[in-house]
Amino acid sequence: MSLVLSMVAGEPSGDLLASRIIQGIRARDSGLQASGIGGPEMQQQGMQLHYPMDDLSVFGYVDALKNLPRLIHTYLRFRSSVLKLRPDVFVGVDAPDFNLRLEHHIRQRGIPTVHFVGPSIWAWRYERIHKIREAVSHMLVLFPFEEEIYRKEGVPVTYVGHPLAAQIPVQPDKLQARLRLGLEPDGKVLAILPGSRASEVAELAPRFLQAASLLQKEDPALRFIVPLVNEARQAQFNVIAQRYPVKNLHCFRNRVADHPIAWDIMEACDAALVASGTATLETALFQRPMVISYVLTPLMRRLMEWKAGQDGPSLPWVGLPNVLLREFAVPELLQEAATPANLASACVRALTDTTYIAQTEEKFRQLHRELNRDTARLAAEAILATAQR
Incomplete structure (x- = not known):
């Protein structure tokens, strides 16, 4: 059976990263069914958009507070749709405030979760590792030194490199x-x-x-x-x-x-x-x-x-x-x-x-x-x- 994939990317850099992932999976599974929140790059790779990534785009804490009702509405509706779909795996690309919360909820209900782009716990708020451990089935990281951090904390992890270096x-x-x-x-x-x-x-x-x-x-x-x-x-x-x-x-x-x-x-x-x-x-x-x-x-x-x-x-x-x-x-x-x-x-x-x-x-x-x-x-x-x- 073909893989059923749900994804969320919240900004242009994440949209580009996610589109590369879809491309990589489709090379191994031509029948891939992908849906979620994203942008034009993901859509170009055949992903069905439930919401555009602009619905998640905020710049800083002040902007986030102003748009909190809209963000909560989008989160709740999308969470419900993921639980109804029950994909084989959920992939959250960056956007940690949105994705880690969502990943925690759906993983508790039996859906495997992958998070791509580890939050910068090495610089700010290391204690987030405990929430990450509960929310994420597997972490994909951009930088080599991050692999040791997550492995030490018991989070399955893979260093995948930074796609910018190939581009x-x-x-x-x-x-x-x-x-x-x-x-x-x-x-x-x-x-x-x-x-x-x-x-x-x-x-x-x-x-x-x-x-x-x-x-x-x-x-x-x-x-x-x-x-x-x-x-x-x-x-x-x-x-x-x-x-x-x-x-x-x-x-x-x-x-x-x-x-x-x-x-x-x-x-x-x-x-x-x-x-x-x-x-x-x-x-x-x-x-x-x-x-x-x-x-x-x-x-x-x-x-x-x-x-x-x-x-x-x-x-x-x-x-x-x-x-x-x-x-x-x-x-x-x-x-x-x-x-x-x-x-x-x-x-x-x-x-x-x-x-x-x-x-x-x-x-x-x-x-x-x-x-x-x-x-x-x-x-x-x-x-x-x-x-x-």
Whole structure:
């Protein structure tokens, strides 16, 4: 009999990961029946959508509180539909607040559960491991060090690698990327990536642009390239750029293609000034030196501290490249340290220190090799094995 699969992904990155899993399972079971909550990538792989993933998309605690009635309504209706369907296995992709709660409920009623993308318990709220152990039949993790954590805690786990490592070229081509963007091939280029959320752009873009202005005083030929994820972020950034004007500033909107415009930006630049998040890992996979920064508003900081029960991450690093390498391979300038002067000074080294640049590129090449696994096959095999058990 063909596998009956239920899945939930709550945002674009999860939609892409989930679509790869569906593809991997369908290669082994052509009659696969998949349904759940997701986006266009999952739908393209033949999944029937009960709800679009936009119904789960919230940004931060404040947005979650505003949309709580809608989220609860979606959760209860979808939970009921899963119990009625009784799939062979349920796969939750990221979205831990929604998925782990759902996985706990349905696993208690005899449905095997797989969770893909382990919550960052290694940085925040390690005590969540106890709920995970009850909710998850099998955990799929993106990073090698996570496997030991879950195995030690008695949670069946498989390291499947990070699919970005298979999608991003092992040998980036800076010249071709610049030609695709319509940039002159020569000269230094700094990428500015202030994040995809309104709150991130509001906090980081002014600091990043002021740092760019300081850099330009030292090197008037320096160029800056900025990816913006949608029209709203572009409009927001343009207003900020008018307050903090910078010459040789080129902005690019996200486009529908085989990869995001941000990847062209990362491949084309010499170094990047980037908001902490997945973009730091992508920049590392493109083997570019970077300066990582992040600033939380006082309200968001208090909410995170309240929810986590701690005033900061339990690791000394915040940026994913540093977490994976277990060292400060690239600088992190957070909160009060994220001044324009500090950011500019760190960028100078990333752009001009040839020894440091070569060492950083080699570390990132090794990281790329370590994360490059056949993620779709490994995930599919673990999910099928869980369903059979």
